[in-house]
Amino acid sequence: MEMNVFVDQLLAAAKAGGIETAEAYAREEESFSAKAMDQQIEQYEVSATRSLSLRGTVGGKMGYASTEAFDDEAIRQLVEGVIEGAALNEEEEQDEIFPGEERYPELAAEENDFAEVPAEDRLAIALGMEAGLRAADERIRLTEGSNINVSQNRVLLRNSYGLNLERRGSLAFAYTVPVARDGEATAIGIAFRVGRKLKNFDPDAIAREAADEALSMLHAEPVASGDYRVVLRWDAMQSLLSAFSGIFSAENAQQKLSLLAGREGETIAAPIVTLMDDPLRAGGLASRAFDDEGSACRTKAVVEAGVLKTLLHSRKTARKQGVETTGNAAKAGGAVHVAPTNFYLEPGGKTLDDLLKDMGEGLLITDLSGLHAGANPISGDFSLLSKGYVVKDGKKVSPVERVTIAGNFYQLLRDIRAIGCDLNFPGSGIGAPSADVGTLKVSGK
Amino acid sequence: MLDQNIAAEVLARAVSTGGDFGEIFLEDRVNHSVSMKSGKIDTVQSGRIHGAGVRVFEGTRAIYVFTNNTSREGLMDCASKAAAAVRGGKGCQVLPFRVNHAERPEEIRLLPTEVKAALKAEKVRAAEAAARAVSPEIVQVQSGFSDSVQDVLICNTEGAFVTDRRVWSRLRVAAVASDGKENQSGSDGPGAAMGFELFDSLVDPEASGRSAATQAVTMLHADKCPAGVFPVVIDSGFGGVIFHEACGHSLEATSVAYGISEFSGKLGQQIASPCVTAVDDGTMVNEWGSLHVDDEGMPTTSLTLIKDGILTNYMIDKLGSRRMNMPPTGSGRRESYAWAPTSRMRNTFIAPGTDDEDEMIATMGEGLYAKRLGGGSVNPATGEFNFAVAEGYWVKDGRIVRPVRGASLIGRGSQVLMRIDRVGRDMKMSAGVCGSISGSIYANVGQPMIRVSALTVGGR
Structure with missing residues (x-):
């Protein structure tokens, strides 16, 4: 079920069930991640997930429930969960469902280049860090992996007053963890980049930085x-x-x-x-x-x-x-x-x-x-x-x-x-x- | 939870491009919690975790795709995405399913999903009241009860088709003592793989409340812990976190298989003092870290990790097993469908020894008696571990002289294991939550009282 359709049905069911004011908070996320080790991609992960939490007041008291399933059964569980929880809530000062502001600040839209960087190019970033470590110094022959993660999400906040807000987020990060060994000495280093432009991630630079840190920590006392x-x-x-x-x-x-x-x-x-x-x-x-x-x-x-x-x-x-x-x-x-x-x-x-x-x-x-x-x-x-x-x-x-x-x-x-x-x-x-x-x-x- | 024909179809799609192993993990879990602050029930929350993951191996490469959409279409989509990431391996057949429900030695008498929240609230209230009653210096108590019922289905191309139900319950109390200028905290959190019958025999909410509050008050009146290298006696129960951090993580295939762990390649060698025998046991009835089958569908096992100081076993999952050329040990675990499984601990403890508990302190000279430990962490590559001392006492001339606070213990796993010079007789376990690359899982730590001849005590 499309999220907004589910929320429409949920808010209607909440009202019909006797919940006075209600708010649905939904989050949808897509993510991609890969880990290179030993100069090859060892792990590869893709996901598409969504979750929703409902809170609402009964007799002025707040109850809470959440779900990752989106069917009629989920709607019943959410509404019952809120009602049961509200009945036990003893706090004097209660949370409230907020009708909303007249105006919200304007934020510059987050720009990312994820759509322009296909899976092969993302894997190349992880492999590039791994290769960079190997090239950096002969004392680096092991790594805990070179990783690339890319995710995008959408948050939806809707309530029984008709408030309907949405925000989108996106994030990419790359990191690598070399293990340097010299005789009996072992040291690890880490370096990473966080951002929204994958094209700006320079695997060589990340690898060099991590390698330098690992090598500089060898023989620490x-x-x-x-x-x-x-x-x-x-x-x-x-x-x-x-x-x-x-x-x-x-x-x-x-x-x-x-x-x-x-x-x-x-x-x-x-x-x-x-x-x-x-x-x-x-x-x-x-x-x-x-x-x-x-x-x-x-x-x-x-x-x-x-x-x-x-x-x-x-x-x-x-x-x-x-x-x-x-x-x-x-x-x-x-x-x-x-x-x-x-x-x-x-x-x-x-x-x-x-x-x-x-x-x-x-x-x-x-x-x-x-x-x-x-x-x-x-x-x-x-x-x-x-x-x-x-x-x-x-x-x-x-x-x-x-x-x-x-x-x-x-x-x-x-x-x-x-x-x-x-x-x-x-x-x-x-x-x-x-x-x-x-x-x-x-x-x- | 899933039609066998659909499961077979999804697996066939998953390995259609050359994958040599395919697996589906499907889960439906109901979490419930009741929490109380400042003497009032403030949050009662129910939550449903629902989703599935499709995993494909290509040699030692692992591909994992997960979703909340557990319909045929959702699972086929996962399988297609996984298959698309395979570069072309030797492939495998989907073997006919051997359908079974995991064997469960325990009986859950009061399934948490069938217990009214009001009854749970009573237990939380009892713990909170007992904590408050300990001292007027107790200014805040947060108490809560949480439970989970997790239904899983795990099937794979090797013919496994296993369903299982896991049930957990846990009480938590955290108390804060204050004199207006300084705050100190104490906590207790007994849990088990049980239903609400947990309170019939195992857990007394009032005792938990008192224990947390007493610890907070004791620490409020404690001096700062001295800093330096000292002998340290670590009490039974949660003290076992020292083995969990100093050694346990470094014996997981996660770090051993890649040659990263300081214990890689050391099977059959002495890695601990001869008085140390250590076990990771997933079979103990009702214990917090126990399993019926692991998250890869294998029956759980009891594994001796160290026997009289000699390394005898690693904890191995399916992927680790391929890298290490050793059989898996029923140790594959994950927080949920949103994590690919890997090798993890279950109930991990140092086995009972023969030493007298009083003698350990009487002959230690000057040092630290760590009665209760907090959490910790380790880097398996270097073996460097750390953990916090939640309740400690200073020992001088073999006698406990005063409580001390703010201490931490650090060291290197391989060194601390060799420096254990006493192991007591009375083993106890305690519930914890362990975080690693397959998420947060429930694990017991445990040990009898032990002594480490020299350890760096981080103090002020």
């Missing part, structure tokens, strides 16, 4: 445990910001899961820190005109010059606090939560080399692992397996691995001493430049 000055390269900084982005959610704050509750207007970070949430950013991976409950999206500073200006809100959290929504409602499994869009640390003026020069001695951290476990968003504590380089006299001198860096994210925000100019968005809407984050505790040998 832990450093002695102690306090070290640390510069986080943009990718490590982005991992950390991403792991702790939930502390800026008003939903978490209201549930006492963030220590930023009630701190609006206070200084919570160093004066050079500005954190932006910009859904209207041109070409952003999370760019959108409306959020997942149909509110208009807008650009705002979350932290400006160290001062917390606002938390991120949905309609419910905003109503609870007596403010306007920030347009950050995000669906997760049917229910509405709060999430950032294009969320980034505003870049400063310094290059990474300048940051290292200014630091003099310390560590440059390029990779953080295990963020799902070693970073605790409730306490702000983190203790993370890290890789990088020893820095002496402002220069990288030797590779480091099997160390942890530990600290507290709330404290780290205050301790940021300098911010780089190299803002990057590695694969999601969250981005960061490199940053000198002051002193952290390092565990090594």
